[in-house]
Amino acid sequence: MIVLDTSFLIDYFRDRELQSYIPDEEKVAVTVISYYEIMAGIKRLRSKQEERFFQHFFGTVDILGVDTPSAEIASDITAKLSGLGIQVNAFDVLIAGTAVASRATAIITADRDFEEIAKCADIDITFYSRRGID
Helix, strand or coil: CEEECHHHHHHHHHCHHHHHHCCCCCCEEEEHHHHHHHHHHHHHHCCHHHHHHHHHHHCCCEEECCCHHHHHHHHHHHHHHHHCCCCCCHHHHHHHHHHHHCCCCEEEECCCHHHHHCCCCCCEEEECCCCCCC
16 A cells, blocks of 8 residues: 655646556555645635545545554654654654554655655655656
8 A cells, every 4th residue: 555645645636647656556545634734725725626626536545544553653753753853744754654554565755754754664755756846
């Protein structure tokens, strides 16, 4: 299973060619954290086009919840990062903790916080090129 980070979801809305970063035959999931981040942004912007797209999209993938094992792993990651003097976004650590607890093989993202998280988490991080999306 591959977990798609919030950055990937936002960019995928703008460029469907990013689908090429998802290996064929691989199950795709998102975390409830990314669901929250996307839906909060849509509601803030009141974008009906994005809301329709993501309501459909979220209906086609597994949405992984944050549970006690996810929080335990995320807290371990945070402690290890703190020991290295590194601070990253807590949502990103929760996404990583949820992915690891769910036995995902990788996270696809453009968010560089995951470079730091990868130092302390047992999961592959796949970075994609935004190819002029910004």
